Amino acid sequence: MKALLYVTKRSLMNNLKRAVRKPATLFLILFCIGYAIFLIQIGITAARKLRFDSAKGLVVLVTIWALYVFFADFLSYASKKGVLFKKGQTHFVFPAPISPKLVLVYSAWMNYIFSVGVNLLFAIAGATVFGVAWWKMVLFFFLGCGLEIVLECSTMVILYTNEQIPAKVLKGICIGIKVFLIGITLLIVYYFWKNGITLETVFAFFDWKILQIIPVVGWNIALYRLLLLGPTMLNAICSVLYIGCAVILFAAAFRMKCGGGYYEEAAKFADDYAEMRKRSKNGEMVMGIGKKKRKFRKVEGEFSAHGARAVFYRQLLEYKKEKYFIFSKMTLTSLFLAAIMSFVMRSAAQKTGHPELFLLGVLAYVTLCMTGYLGKWETELKNPYLFLIPDSPFKKIWYATLMEHVKALADGILICVPVGFVWGIRPVYVVQCILIYTVLQANKLYLKVIAQWMVGELLGKTGQELIRGLMQMVILGLGAGIAVLVGLLIDPDLVFPILLIYSLIVTTLVGLLAAIRFDSMEQMV
Amino acid sequence: MLEIRNLRKSYGRNLAVDEVSFFVPDGQIGILLGPNGAGKSTIIKSIAGLLRYQGQIGIQEIPARQLEAKRIFGYVPEIPAMFEALTVREHIEYIRKAYASSITDEEVEALLERFELKDKQDKLGNELSKGMMQKVSICCALAIRPKVILLDEPMVGLDPRAIKELKETVRELRDQGVTVLISTHMLEMVEDLWDVMFVMEKGKIIGSYRKSEAGEKDLDDLFFEMTGGDEK
Numbered sequence: 129m130k131a132l133l134y135v136t137k138r139s140l141m142n143n144l145k146r147a148v149r150k151p152a153t154l155f156l157i158l159f160c161i162g163y164a165i166f167l168i169q170i171g172i173t174a175a176r177k178l179r180f181d182s183a184k185g186l187v188v189l190v191t192i193w194a195l196y197v198f199f200a201d202f203l204s205y206a207s208k209k210g211v212l213f214k215k216g217q218t219h220f221v222f223p224a225p226i227s228p229k230l231v232l233v234y235s236a237w238m239n240y241i242f243s244v245g246v247n248l249l250f251a252i253a254g255a256t257v258f259g260v261a262w263w264k265m266v267l268f269f270f271l272g273c274g275l276e277i278v279l280e281c282s283t284m285v286i287l288y289t290n291e292q293i294p295a296k297v298l299k300g301i302c303i304g305i306k307v308f309l310i311g312i313t314l315l316i317v318y319y320f321w322k323n324g325i326t327l328e329t330v331f332a333f334f335d336w337k338i339l340q341i342i343p344v345v346g347w348n349i350a351l352y353r354l355l356l357l358g359p360t361m362l363n364a365i366c367s368v369l370y371i372g373c374a375v376i377l378f379a380a381a382f383r384m385k386c387g388g389g390y391y392e393e394a395a396k397f398a399d400d401y402a403e404m405r406k407r408s409k410n411g412e413m414v415m416g417i418g419k420k421k422r423k424f425r426k427v428e429g430e431f432s433a434h435g436a437r438a439v440f441y442r443q444l445l446e447y448k449k450e451k452y453f454i455f456s457k458m459t460l461t462s463l464f465l466a467a468i469m470s471f472v473m474r475s476a477a478q479k480t481g482h483p484e485l486f487l488l489g490v491l492a493y494v495t496l497c498m499t500g501y502l503g504k505w506e507t508e509l510k511n512p513y514l515f516l517i518p519d520s521p522f523k524k525i526w527y528a529t530l531m532e533h534v535k536a537l538a539d540g541i542l543i544c545v546p547v548g549f550v551w552g553i554r555p556v557y558v559v560q561c562i563l564i565y566t567v568l569q570a571n572k573l574y575l576k577v578i579a580q581w582m583v584g585e586l587l588g589k590t591g592q593e594l595i596r597g598l599m600q601m602v603i604l605g606l607g608a609g610i611a612v613l614v615g616l617l618i619d620p621d622l623v624f625p626i627l628l629i630y631s632l633i634v635t636t637l638v639g640l641l642a643a644i645r646f647d648s649m650e651q652m653v
Numbered sequence: 654m655l656e657i658r659n660l661r662k663s664y665g666r667n668l669a670v671d672e673v674s675f676f677v678p679d680g681q682i683g684i685l686l687g688p689n690g691a692g693k694s695t696i697i698k699s700i701a702g703l704l705r706y707q708g709q710i711g712i713q714e715i716p717a718r719q720l721e722a723k724r725i726f727g728y729v730p731e732i733p734a735m736f737e738a739l740t741v742r743e744h745i746e747y748i749r750k751a752y753a754s755s756i757t758d759e760e761v762e763a764l765l766e767r768f769e770l771k772d773k774q775d776k777l778g779n780e781l782s783k784g785m786m787q788k789v790s791i792c793c794a795l796a797i798r799p800k801v802i803l804l805d806e807p808m809v810g811l812d813p814r815a816i817k818e819l820k821e822t823v824r825e826l827r828d829q830g831v832t833v834l835i836s837t838h839m840l841e842m843v844e845d846l847w848d849v850m851f852v853m854e855k856g857k858i859i860g861s862y863r864k865s866e867a868g869e870k871d872l873d874d875l876f877f878e879m880t881g882g883d884e885k
Contacts, residue, residue, distance in 0.1 A: 131751035139738035142777060215734030216778065223701045224751040225723040387718040389705045
């Protein structure tokens with residue numbers, strides 16, 4: 129244990145030293161602290177204004193917390209994804225003479241810190257804002273937080289390190305846990321379906337007796353109610369059940385034999401986690417850890433292309449091998465968002481009298497603020513063969529990104545057509561919106577290349593995105609200003625053509641500038 | 654000594670190691686040879702306790718999963734992975750604490766000097782190159798003062814001087830009575846190093862030789878004789 133504590137202590141110290149040396153990180157930490165204080169202050173004011181600042185109000189908050197922790201813990205531990213293992217542990221900790229159970233409990237230390245932090249916040253808020261006696265909040269902190277961590281550790285140890293129960297039975301238990309969680313969700317859905325969603329029913333939900341009867345999580349809520357509101361027959365019995373459950377699980381976890389069999393999955397998790405971090409660092413939107421091995425379709429036929437055109441045809445071949453060609457989960461997300469947006473924003477858009485301009489604003493927002501996902505083009509710049517192809521840099525950038533323009537056109541159609549239909553936008557505007565969206569995406573892509581080329585890894589992906597966003601805002605803001613002026617002074621129908629032509633010219637110029645990056649692998653920074 | 658008996662490991666339906674048994678006595682260097690995908694790394698990872706397996710693995714006659722066995726066991730994986738926020742020196746300190754190692758400060762200094770890490774000892778794990786990580790990994794395994802040491806493709810990524818030092822270190826360990834097992838597919842790297850060799854193919858040991866039995870034949874001849882490959 130001494131060795132593991134040493135690693136944690138030294139890592140924290142070194143990270144802190146590094147953060148102090150990097151003003152950007154230090155600024156980010158200070159900003160986060162400031163923002164947290166601001167949020168707490170807003171919460172306190174809101175609680176007082178809404179007359180929520182009583183023990184009952186605190187019970188609502190801790191009930192939400194208990195439900196969240198229970199779902200998060202049980203779901204992640206049952207999927208064996210709740211503990212963060214890193215590659216350094218696979219190398220230096222797993223083969224070391226340290227009890228595998230201890231390694232597991234230690235590996236989840238961040239989870240406990242989070243629990244302790246939140247419970248401490250509850251305890252302080254309880255005594256200062258919610259008017260609960262100090263001694264009650266001290267008891268709440270030690271008993272509530274203590275039992276929560278004991279239960280979490282025990283569940284984790286039982287589900288991860290059990291080597292006595294056959295693997296199939298353990299898998300069945302994990303599925304059972306997930307079914308139980310679905311059951312609780314359905315019960316909550318049933319409550320609101322039966323009673324409707326109003327402020328009264330929401331508050332009544334937290335006093336719903338059945339909630340306290342639900343095994344483990346309900347018993348936990350009952351204990352909180354016992355401590356904060358005083359005893360009733362129901363919360364006293366359920367609290368005893370909760371304490372008994374924690375003691376039994378702790379004893380079972382303590383007695384369990386573990387030779388470190390779980391290291392196999394833990395090492396795999398560490399690899400997947402490292403891969404996820406790498407992808408996320410590259411600016412990709414990563415939705416989960418540990419992807420299944422991808423399957424590709426068999427593609428018949430040949431293609432012949434020379435020079436930079438070969439890059440486009442290679443990408444096309446790669447996309448043809450994908451299960452859904454250029455479409456992915458992101459396409460579905462775009463479609464879903466477009467559908468939601470169509471109905472939610474319909475009245476607001478139509479009220480303006482110019483829904484086409486409203487749609488244009490939405491498209492500009494999507495282009496400027498959403499980082500999106502990596503296409504195949506971004507990996508091209510990391511491939512030395514691109515620079516060896518005997519062709520001009522402009523042709524290289526065009527053919528390396530052509531497929532992205534096709535994808536942007538498809539996404540534009542998916543977003544604009546349903547929205548245009550529901551909002552009643554004239555087809556001519558819908559078509560222009562699609563074209564403008566495609567050009568704006570191309571503009572974003574080329575500016576991204578320029579931002580990367582200018583700042584390299586100096587400011588990281590976030591810094592690059594910020595610079596890209598700023599440049600794009602300035603360039604497009606100028607165009608939008610001109611279009612609005614012409615629209616106001618000459619003819620409103622000219623707004624769309626001006627925007628389209630302006631973006632086309634600007635994007636071509638930006639593309640020409642970005643082509644420099646395709647000449648040599650070397651970056652400015 | 655290192656003893657493997659009836660080791661069997663499968664990934665789903667794919668049988669990676671099939672009933673493998675071998676033995677490396679104290680003070681000897683064993684080499685595990687075989688083409689890519691033969692199952693060498695699976696055996697090494699099983700010995701290091703990173704995989705579930707069937708069969709028995711004994712380190713100085715102690716089951717490998719027991720903490721007593723781990724205490725005298727050093728491991729250099731094929732791909733080193735550092736603690737990102739720990740310096741080179743702190744990695745060694747961690748090893749000293751985890752294994753309650755008796756290595757002295759002077760010996761640590763000498764070790765770092767030997768593998769040209771002295772001027773890099775304050776560098777963090779995520780600032781090191783692949784070769785440097787490999788050197789740190791070797792130093793950490795040596796800082797344990799192991800009775801059995803496992804080296805998985807240890808020469809990959811090392812510079813010529815480090816390879817020379819590593820070879821000398823391995824010989825010194827042998828002379829001190831330590832059991833060494835090296836897994837590799839780079840025959841020329843272990844040509845002058847081995848006492849006993851095991852050749853693997855498709856998850857099985859297809860043959861083994863002691864140096865004394867090899868006569869005039871070199872490692873290449875023995876390997877291709879067993880695998881049926883036509884090298885020359």
